[in-house]
Amino acid sequence: MKNNEGEFLGYRRPDGKVGVRNHVLILPTITCATQTAQRITELVQGTVTFIHQHGCAQVGVDYEQTFRTYVGLGKNPNVYGVIVLGLGCETHQARSVATEIAKCGKPVESISIQDHGGTLSTIAEGAKAAAKLVQEASTQMKEWCNFSELIIGTECGGSDACSGLSANPAVGSVSDMIVELGGTSILAETTELIGAEHLLAKRAANDQVAKRVYEVIHAMENRSIKMGVDIRTGNPSPGNIAGGLSSLEEKSLGAANKSGKSILNELIDYAEEPKVKGLVWMDTPGHDIEQLTGMVAGGAQVVLFTTGRGTPTGSPIAPVIKISTNTSMFEKMGDNMDLNAGTIIEGKETVEEVGKRILHEIGLVSSGKLTKAEILKQHDFGIWRIGPTF
Amino acid sequence: MKSIDNVAVTLQDVPPKSNVIVNVPNDLSLRITLKEQILFGHKFAVRPIKKGDEILKYGEIIGKATKDIEEGEHVHVHNLEGIRGRGDKVEK
Numbered sequence: 102m103k104n105n106e107g108e109f110l111g112y113r114r115p116d117g118k119v120g121v122r123n124h125v126l127i128l129p130t131i132t133c134a135t136q137t138a139q140r141i142t143e144l145v146q147g148t149v150t151f152i153h154q155h156g157c158a159q160v161g162v163d164y165e166q167t168f169r170t171y172v173g174l175g176k177n178p179n180v181y182g183v184i185v186l187g188l189g190c191e192t193h194q195a196r197s198v199a200t201e202i203a204k205c206g207k208p209v210e211s212i213s214i215q216d217h218g219g220t221l222s223t224i225a226e227g228a229k230a231a232a233k234l235v236q237e238a239s240t241q242m243k244e245w246c247n248f249s250e251l252i253i254g255t256e257c258g259g260s261d262a263c264s265g266l267s268a269n270p271a272v273g274s275v276s277d278m279i280v281e282l283g284g285t286s287i288l289a290e291t292t293e294l295i296g297a298e299h300l301l302a303k304r305a306a307n308d309q310v311a312k313r314v315y316e317v318i319h320a321m322e323n324r325s326i327k328m329g330v331d332i333r334t335g336n337p338s339p340g341n342i343a344g345g346l347s348s349l350e351e352k353s354l355g356a357a358n359k360s361g362k363s364i365l366n367e368l369i370d371y372a373e374e375p376k377v378k379g380l381v382w383m384d385t386p387g388h389d390i391e392q393l394t395g396m397v398a399g400g401a402q403v404v405l406f407t408t409g410r411g412t413p414t415g416s417p418i419a420p421v422i423k424i425s426t427n428t429s430m431f432e433k434m435g436d437n438m439d440l441n442a443g444t445i446i447e448g449k450e451t452v453e454e455v456g457k458r459i460l461h462e463i464g465l466v467s468s469g470k471l472t473k474a475e476i477l478k479q480h481d482f483g484i485w486r487i488g489p490t491f
Numbered sequence: 492m493k494s495i496d497n498v499a500v501t502l503q504d505v506p507p508k509s510n511v512i513v514n515v516p517n518d519l520s521l522r523i524t525l526k527e528q529i530l531f532g533h534k535f536a537v538r539p540i541k542k543g544d545e546i547l548k549y550g551e552i553i554g555k556a557t558k559d560i561e562e563g564e565h566v567h568v569h570n571l572e573g574i575r576g577r578g579d580k581v582e583k
Contacts, residue, residue: 261532262500262531262532262533262534263532265549266500295575295576296551296552296553296573296575297551300551322575322576325576325577325578326576326577326578326581327578328578329578329579329581330578330579331573331576331577331578331579331580332573332575332576332577332578333568333572333573333576342567342568344532345500345530345531345532345533345534345567347534347553347554347566347567347568347571347573348553348554348568348571348572348573348574348575349573349575349576350551350552350553350554350573350574350575351548351553351554351573354548354549354551354553355549409532427531427532446502
């Protein structure tokens with residue numbers, strides 16, 4: 102594949118943004134519609150969906166966060182068009198979600214199971230609409246686009262003691278390169294920045310951003326304090342501890358390396374789209390899949406995922422490039438790993454050299470090269486819930 | 492690592508009683524005899540650490556010692572505790 106440095110072949114959308122994939126998304130707004138959505142994707146090539154347990158009996162900020170997540174996923178530039186699938190009686194109405202997504206100009210249809218007379222009629226109706234969109238999507242020509250049009254999500258999961266020494270600093274150097282090229286890099290996992298917030302606050306673009314850094318950190322830390330628990334019972338995880346990480350602070354100091362050295366321009370809410378370019382921090386939990394879903398809903402077209410213990414994580418919408426922190430796991434879990442940063446530990450490559458290798462891979466993947474998670478149809482999905490179900 | 496760090500990380504499994512050299516950037520390297528086996532990615536003390544002392548890695552605080560730790564001893568969840576997110580320490 103030809104690869105112009107700093108450029109990739111992408112799909113231009115009506116709102117001017119650029120996708121690196123051309124999916125038709127079947128978006129179930131309610132858990133009751135997920136099985137029907139799944140049937141449609143089995144029938145129609147080129148469609149993707151996800152299984153979830155949300156969309157009903159949610160209120161207030163929790164309702165809004167789930168709504169924002171659905172809309173953000175539909176608007177992600179990797180999606181050509183959307184069929185929003187509802188049941189009919191749920192709080193997260195398919196029609197409201199569809200109306201909001203349609204504002205970005207892409208084709209959107211909404212179908213509800215109760216209106217269409219049950220599962221079989223809805224599958225037929227949904228599949229017909231999806232088939233039409235897929236054929237339209239297939240006629241769209243790719244064009245050369247610049248890395249400045251990319252939003253790269255960064256994430257670490259299944260961390261070990263090498264994460265903070267190899268793959269995370271390498272992703273940090275890529276993050277800096279993306280920022281220098283005029284693009285956007287998302288740092289997330291607020292939980293896993295507890296203990297490293299002072300380092301990020303020092304890099305804030307202004308006092309407002311620095312203040313928000315401490316606010317989101319304290320809000321996250323206070324959740325465990327209010328529950329009366331040691332946060333270590335959930336994070337670091339048993340795998341992190343087996344890998345040599347002893348405390349959340351230690352894990353955080355390694356995780357913060359993913360942000361490189363750039364200025365922190367903005368701090369955004371979960372599933373919110375960055376308003377500025379450069380380095381931005383999205384307030385998400387450390388839970389891998391909830392974080393991934395939030396960044397993709399925020400518009401990330403590509404995600405860099407570092408792992409020491411090894412994980413299969415992928416998204417239905419964005420390619421996830423999996424980077425191992427050590428060579429032995431890279432060899433053991435070759436099915437799931439795309440790149441190896443363990444060479445840094447062995448002294449065979451520098452952090453910058455691995456960073457350049459990752460940047461090159463971003464170009465290839467953005468132009469269509471499939472990641473291991475895409476090949477294995479690893480369509481993970483999880484929304485960060487911030488309120489009870491009623 | 493940073494010169495103020497009181498722990499270092501092994502980059503391979505190291506058997507007990509091994510003599511290891513810890514390279515400290517911009518400072519003198521340290522010669523440490525390990526008291527016990529230290530697995531790949533785990534930490535050992537590069538100087539004695541008193542109970543309650545802060546434990547430093549990357550030049551930053553990663554927790555404090557829950558007991559006295561000797562030079563060359565394994566440092567992990569059995570003798571290091573996190574300070575942050577400790578709802579269990581709040582009086583009920």
